[in-house]
Amino acid sequence: MPLADCVMRHLPYFCRGRVVHGFGRGSKQLGIPTANFPEQVVDNLPADISTGIYYGWASVGSGDVHKMVVSIGWNPYYKNTKKSMETHIMHTFKEDFYGEILNVAIVGYLRPEKNFDSLESLISAIQGDIEEAKKRLDLPEHLKIKEDNFFQVSKSKTMNGH
Ligand SMILES: Cc1cc2nc3c(=O)[nH]c(=O)nc-3n(C[C@H](O)[C@H](O)[C@H](O)COP(=O)(O)O)c2cc1C
Ligand SMILES: Nc1ncnc2c1ncn2[C@@H]1O[C@H](COP(=O)(O)OP(=O)(O)O)[C@@H](O)[C@H]1O
Numbered sequence: 001m002p003l004a005d006c007v008m009r010h011l012p013y014f015c016r017g018r019v020v021h022g023f024g025r026g027s028k029q030l031g032i033p034t035a036n037f038p039e040q041v042v043d044n045l046p047a048d049i050s051t052g053i054y055y056g057w058a059s060v061g062s063g064d065v066h067k068m069v070v071s072i073g074w075n076p077y078y079k080n081t082k083k084s085m086e087t088h089i090m091h092t093f094k095e096d097f098y099g100e101i102l103n104v105a106i107v108g109y110l111r112p113e114k115n116f117d118s119l120e121s122l123i124s125a126i127q128g129d130i131e132e133a134k135k136r137l138d139l140p141e142h143l144k145i146k147e148d149n150f151f152q153v154s155k156s157k158t159m160n161g162h
């Protein structure tokens with residue numbers, strides 16, 4: 001099966017988890033914070049979902065749904081030994097949200113993970129991903145996922161306090 005088919009078969013992919021600490025590189029070194037999921041969420045990804053860079057929608061707790069990009073894999077530039085799943089939300093938050101529930105809907109695939117010969121080229125690749133994701137998410141087929149019941153449930157009272 002071609003790579004794109006393997007990847008797309010699982011999309012849209014919905015998941016939630018509590019935001020944990022990563023290596024603290026996202027904001028400090030890249031200027032692009034990424035909310036990291038715990039190991040259990042990463043381990044629960046479908047076994048054949050390819051590592052790489054994806055885009056979709058995300059909300060924190062019962063908050064609004066925003067555009068996002070997500071990186072799944074080993075961050076070859078940093079040579080991580082554990083697979084991670086990290087979401088950058090295209091929204092300015094007043095404060096950090098470690099420990100809160102992050103809800104994500106992955107709707108599309110952008111590219112495989114890559115190594116880079118400088119931090120600047122990693123940063124510009126990520127900025128390019130963000131711009132491309134913003135454009136693609138305006139397509140009607142993607143906009144409708146923003147309204148999915150998955151996000152409505154996270155807004156309902158039954159989720160509060162859990
Ligand atoms: C949209 C996006 C694309 C990314 N692409 C790559 C990549 O191609 N190669 C790579 O090594 N890391 C990539 N990363 C991951 C960053 O290296 C990672 O977010 C950074 O190391 C922060 O890690 P931390 O959360 O542990 O601090 C990407 C991250 C995002 C959000
Ligand atoms: N727009 C945003 N997208 C993702 N995380 C954000 C955003 N704004 C603030 N944050 C906060 O920044 C943290 C991620 O920063 P980062 O430098 O990647 O640290 P870590 O290595 O601990 O993941 C998130 O856990 C979240 O609390």
Ligand SMILES: [Mg+2]
Binds near residue numbers: 022023024025026035
């Ligand atoms: Mg992070």
